[in-house]
Amino acid sequence: MVVDPQKTESALYSVPPVERALSLLRHIGDGHRCRNLNRTSAELGINRTTLIRLIHTLVANRMIEEIDEGAGYRLGPGLISLAAQAIHGRDIVQVCQPLLAELAHKTGMSAHLGILDGTDLVYLSRETPNTHLISNMRPGSRLPAYTSSAGRAILAEMTDDAIRALFSGVDLERVTAKTPQSVEAILAQARQDRQAGFAWSEGGFEAGIGACGAVVLDHRARPVGAINVAGPENRFVEEGNDRPGPIRDAVRSVARQASMGLGYVVGVQ
Structure with missing residues (x-):
């Protein structure tokens, strides 16, 4: 033993x-x-x-x-x-909050910041546009990382061995028909997201809702969180063949700005 x-x-x-x-x-x-x-x-x-x-x-x-x-x-x-003190005491929240507001305004969708906690993605912050609220994910909400575009963006930066160790012995929750049902399926999804440089979802977590997530890196190029937007699935389906598209560009740009705000230097690590 x-x-x-x-x-x-x-x-x-x-x-x-x-x-x-x-x-x-x-x-x-x-x-x-x-x-x-x-x-x-x-x-x-x-x-x-x-x-x-x-x-x-x-x-x-x-x-x-x-x-x-x-x-x-x-x-x-x-x-x-x-x-609230614990959340706002994190550098990542202070750096990302104004960027989330900018992202929500630019895309007209809810923008979120999340971090990995075990096998879950925990939302730390959210900004919403002055329109009908699409996302019900609030600070403190958690869901399986492999079902969320933000969680997937973080997993994509991890090695295969690290992902296997993380989900070893874990009962995988089936959220939709698109939810990975094995560690190998999570690995395949992570490799695809890694190659793309973002995580794209069309009804992957909730029917009728689309999302796009990108990782936030710290000064050591470690994944410390991710930013995503969520909105009507039809907006993501319409843009799905347009690579890169406006939603994708906006999310990746803000994630890159957040990373730089945490000391990440593009092309140095």
Whole structure:
């Protein structure tokens, strides 16, 4: 049996009360209201008395809040404030925010910034045009990286071995008929995106929605995030044979500007 030293060290220094509090926060964040404390106690494996004390402590610190009497709990303003500070403290958000606004204005579509978190793509920021809202992806939204144009753009910058290691043993979620259903299919998709220099989607994540994503690199030419736009699929189908097209050009240009803002120098790395 091979022991992962990193996991062993993590278990050694883990603080159980903190682990329980984090488990409860994630549970509530996933939409569970914790109306039935006995059920919540069983689901989380936390003693009921301990659970009650955790809830009171988190409420007192505004990490969670009661919705209505007896209606359960939701994440509170204290946690939202911490999350906002964490997001906006990242250099990549500060660099990309004005570029996203420019991209949304230029394309007339929602523009997003995302980063890789394990096998998921997590959105950090979004800008929308003054038109009917197409995308419901908000900061904090996450989805399987291989289903998102932004996630695919990041995966395209990884080696085949790194992708295999990342998705080893992972149950792949089938979102649409176009979703890769094996690691080899993800690799084939990544190679195609790598060759193109962007990730293009026509209804790949949601029927009727198209998207285009491009990677953001740091000063060491490492993929640290990706920018994408999402809008009506017909706009992407119409442009699909026009390479390069206006949408593609706009997304790649903004991703390149963001990379340069993070210290990436084209042609040097």
